[in-house]
Amino acid sequence: xxxxxxxxxxxxxxxxxxxxxxxxxxxxxxxxxxxxxxxxxxxxxxxxxxxxxxxxxxxxxxxxxxxxxxxxxxxxxxxxxxxxxxxxxxxxxxxxxxxxxxxxxxxxxxxxxxxxxxxxxxxxxxxxxxxxxxxxxxxxxxxxxxxxxxxxxxxxxxxxxxxxxxxxxxxxxxxxxxxxxxxxxxxxxxxxxxxxxxxxxxxxxxxxxxxxxxxxxxxxxxxxxxxxxxxxxxxxxxxxxxxxxxxxxxxxxxxxxxxxxxxxxxxxxxxxxxxxxxxxxxxxxxxxxxxxxxxxxxxxxxxxxxxxxxxxxxxxxxxxxxxxxxxxxxxxxxxxxxxxxxxxxxxxxxxxxxxxxxxxxxxxxxxxxx
Amino acid sequence: xxxxxxxxxxxxxxxxxxxxxxxxxxxxxxxxxxxxxxxxxxxxxxxxxxxxxxxxxxxxxxxxxxxxxxxxxxxxxxxxxxxxxxxxxxxxxxxxxxxxxxxxxxxxxxxxxxxxxxxxxxxxxxxxxxxxxxxxxxxxxxxxxxxxxxxxxxxxxxxxxxxxxxxxxxxxxxxxxxxxxxxxxxxxxxxxxxxxxxxxxxxxxxxxxxxxxxxxxxxxxxxxxxxxxxxxxxxxxxxxxxxxxxxxxxxxxxxxxxxxxxxxxxxxxxxxxxxxxxxxxxxxxxxxxxxxxxxxxxxxxxxxxxxxxxxxxxxxxxxxxxxxxxxxxxxxxxxxxxxxxxxxxxxxxxxxxxxxxxxxxxxxxxxxxx
Numbered sequence: 001x002x003x004x005x006x007x008x009x010x011x012x013x014x015x016x017x018x019x020x021x022x023x024x025x026x027x028x029x030x031x032x033x034x035x036x037x038x039x040x041x042x043x044x045x046x047x048x049x050x051x052x053x054x055x056x057x058x059x060x061x062x063x064x065x066x067x068x069x070x071x072x073x074x075x076x077x078x079x080x081x082x083x084x085x086x087x088x089x090x091x092x093x094x095x096x097x098x099x100x101x102x103x104x105x106x107x108x109x110x111x112x113x114x115x116x117x118x119x120x121x122x123x124x125x126x127x128x129x130x131x132x133x134x135x136x137x138x139x140x141x142x143x144x145x146x147x148x149x150x151x152x153x154x155x156x157x158x159x160x161x162x163x164x165x166x167x168x169x170x171x172x173x174x175x176x177x178x179x180x181x182x183x184x185x186x187x188x189x190x191x192x193x194x195x196x197x198x199x200x201x202x203x204x205x206x207x208x209x210x211x212x213x214x215x216x217x218x219x220x221x222x223x224x225x226x227x228x229x230x231x232x233x234x235x236x237x238x239x240x241x242x243x244x245x246x247x248x249x250x251x252x253x254x255x256x257x258x259x260x261x262x263x264x265x266x267x268x269x270x271x272x273x274x275x276x277x278x279x280x281x282x283x284x285x286x287x288x289x290x291x292x293x294x295x296x297x298x299x300x301x302x303x304x305x306x307x308x309x310x311x312x313x314x315x316x317x318x319x320x321x322x323x324x325x326x327x328x329x330x331x332x333x334x335x336x337x338x339x340x341x342x343x344x345x346x347x348x349x350x351x352x353x354x355x356x357x358x359x360x361x362x363x364x365x366x367x368x369x370x
Numbered sequence: 371x372x373x374x375x376x377x378x379x380x381x382x383x384x385x386x387x388x389x390x391x392x393x394x395x396x397x398x399x400x401x402x403x404x405x406x407x408x409x410x411x412x413x414x415x416x417x418x419x420x421x422x423x424x425x426x427x428x429x430x431x432x433x434x435x436x437x438x439x440x441x442x443x444x445x446x447x448x449x450x451x452x453x454x455x456x457x458x459x460x461x462x463x464x465x466x467x468x469x470x471x472x473x474x475x476x477x478x479x480x481x482x483x484x485x486x487x488x489x490x491x492x493x494x495x496x497x498x499x500x501x502x503x504x505x506x507x508x509x510x511x512x513x514x515x516x517x518x519x520x521x522x523x524x525x526x527x528x529x530x531x532x533x534x535x536x537x538x539x540x541x542x543x544x545x546x547x548x549x550x551x552x553x554x555x556x557x558x559x560x561x562x563x564x565x566x567x568x569x570x571x572x573x574x575x576x577x578x579x580x581x582x583x584x585x586x587x588x589x590x591x592x593x594x595x596x597x598x599x600x601x602x603x604x605x606x607x608x609x610x611x612x613x614x615x616x617x618x619x620x621x622x623x624x625x626x627x628x629x630x631x632x633x634x635x636x637x638x639x640x641x642x643x644x645x646x647x648x649x650x651x652x653x654x655x656x657x658x659x660x661x662x663x664x665x666x667x668x669x670x671x672x673x674x675x676x677x678x679x680x681x682x683x684x685x686x687x688x689x690x691x692x693x694x695x696x697x698x699x700x701x702x703x704x705x706x707x708x709x710x711x712x713x714x715x716x717x718x719x720x721x722x723x724x725x726x727x728x729x730x731x732x733x734x735x736x737x738x739x740x
Contacts, residue, residue: 025541025542028542029541029542038513038516143408158541158706158712159712160530160533160534160537160714163530163533164530167530167726167730167733168726170730170733171395171399171528171726171729171730171733172395172398172399172726172729173726196687197687317566317567317692319689319692319715322687322689322692324710325709325710326709327709327710336528336720336722336723336726337716337717337723339695339696339697339717340694340695340697340716340717341716342528342529342715342716342717343713343714343715343716344530344713344714344715345689345712345713345714345715346707346710346711346712346713347707347709347710347712350706352706353706353707356537356538356541356542356543356706359541359542360537360540360541363537363540363541367737367738368737368738
């Protein structure tokens with residue numbers, strides 16, 4: 001790669017698990033770029049999190065040394081989104097916003113960033129799985145201004161899921177169906193509950209164990225309601241040309257028992273969950289009787305323009321049954337891959353791999369705008 | 371994507387299985403681009419195969435209507451590689467050479483194309499798995515001139531293998547090991563010979579069956595010698611930073627019995643192959659005794675800087691054991707994917723999917739140079 005030596009200005013919002021990993025990856029990347037005369041200079045000009053802001057109004061770049069401490073000690077006033085857009089739009093050359101938050105408010109402002117020519121890279125699912133209106137606004141603004149928006153990590157973290165789907169479509173393949181395990185938590189839960197070998201525990205016990213091992217959200221109901229999977233599926237369906245209105249506009253099987261839906265307290269929920277083990281046990285035994293296992297899968301039927309998230313039965317030799325640990329697996333059934341499917345498999349969550357998807361996208365933007 | 375309306379000049383060499391599929395994909399792509407004012411115009415200015423050449427000296431573009439018939443009837447004299455380079459280097463704007471041949475001669479000239487700023491997209495393994503000297507010349511020339519060279523389809527056809535490996539490395543992950551089934555033929559042979567369920571046939575019978583079903587080269591020895599896998603492994607090893615001298619510079623287990631190495635006639639080879647079934651049967655039974663199956667895998671140990679191609683034993687639940695049909699599977703073991711691996715799986719051969727990798731790469735070049 002030979003780039004003319006120019007500067008690309010980078011703003012990063014969010015310094016949580018993914019944000020911290022990304023900043024560390026960005027530090028290494030910017031050093032590598034600095035040392036190679038054929039590459040542009042990557043200049044970090046803004047870092048922000050809910051309560052703190054660090055930015056260089058003169059576009060001179062922030063040092064990575066003790067960056068998080070400097071951010072913590074910063075007395076700069078938080079910029080409004082409008083001010084941030086102005087700041088980035090006025091940068092001496094191309095700017096990239098890296099949104100490592102899961103903020104709906106920031107996602108809602110993407111069209112404004114893009115309209116001003118500011119490129120965006122983000123793992124924030126909210127922007128692409130919320131209202132169809134926002135989705136359309138985002139891509140219309142990008143097309144008009146020529147700004148790039150990449151969001152590989154919004155599905156399957158660093159796994160090449162979105163880039164593969166886009167490549168299939170852009171090269172003229174016809175996607176027939178997308179099916180997979182899109183949640184590390186659900187993968188872990190079902191791989192333990194109905195393993196291909198051995199018996200597995202009771203459902204409520206597996207939920208507790210997954211929580212104790214850190215595989216669930218602090219409140220496991222945030223996984224069990226299926227919304228996270230529905231959001232990812234919404235993104236893939238829309239990329240496949242299906243105009244899903246929202247992640248609530250198709251069938252999503254919630255694993256929160258109806259009788260516990262009104263329980264507000266997490267601990268009460270977990271205490272009462274064993275009352276409903278008989279139900280999950282029943283489904284498990286039905287599957288076992290015909291030699292199958294259960295997995296929690298999302299699928300998009302591109303031909304019928306339908307999506308759904310549900311517990312399904314699989315032969316033990318099926319790749320989805322054979323999943324290990326908390327791995328994700330996404331199968332693309334297409335016209336060209338007619339004898340099977342194209343499968344991407346691996347860890348679909350975690351700070352480092354999610355940040356990797358973000359860094360990979362940043363590199364793609366850099367290649368485009370250098 | 372918003373591109374300024376410019377023209378990108380495309381030359382295609384090779385109209386075999388992959389070449390024909392690619393030309394059909396290019397035709398669709400160029401129509402799509404033509405209709406979208408925000409995209410550049412893709413202009414086909416040269417098509418060539420061993421005996422025929424069709425090109426427009428005035429860079430006006432060739433019609434896709436009855437293209438192969440026009441090529442067949444063309445009376446234009448074949449250009450030398452030097453003349454072809456001149457022609458493309460003098461195009462009014464960026465040019466891309468698509469090499470859909472497996473010609474070593476054309477591969478050898480890549481550095482000259484690249485030095486003149488001509489971008490290259492190719493599935494031709496010879497360029498990247500031949501001498502290390504050629505590999506170095508190619509990438510040095512590309513870096514110097516800024517021309518792009520993409521070769522996704524040189525490993526695993528349209529599967530996102532090379533792009534994924536490059537993304538892992540470019541974002542700072544550490545690749546520890548790459549392991550996989552890199553040959554559709556070998557996949558089919560071993561999935562039939564030692565299936566996860568059932569017995570499988572004798573080795574020589576499986577080879578004959580695979581040949582009859584069209585899963586092998588016309589002479590199956592071209593698959594059984596392991597060179598095709600060794601070439602793909604050489605490419606992945608070099609991308610991982612291991613300077614392998616050639617595909618002959620590391621251990622490759624040939625499945626051509628020593629006693630038959632000097633047999634020149636294919637049919638004699640196939641007739642005598644059953645004499646050596648006892649040997650393969652022995653390995654198979656050794657594996658079966660400990661509940662395992664055999665697969666023909668290539669692996670790169672990036673830490674030890676070693677590569678090898680050999681028959682290995684796998685648990686029946688291992689993703690490599692669970693392969694179906696003639697699918698390829700490539701596992702990346704890395705520092706970030708520390709709890710398992712990142713797996714890419716699917717058809718790794720065939721005209722349409724190989725051409726898709728080429729078309730996908732062309733789109734990447736177009737995005738970079740528009």
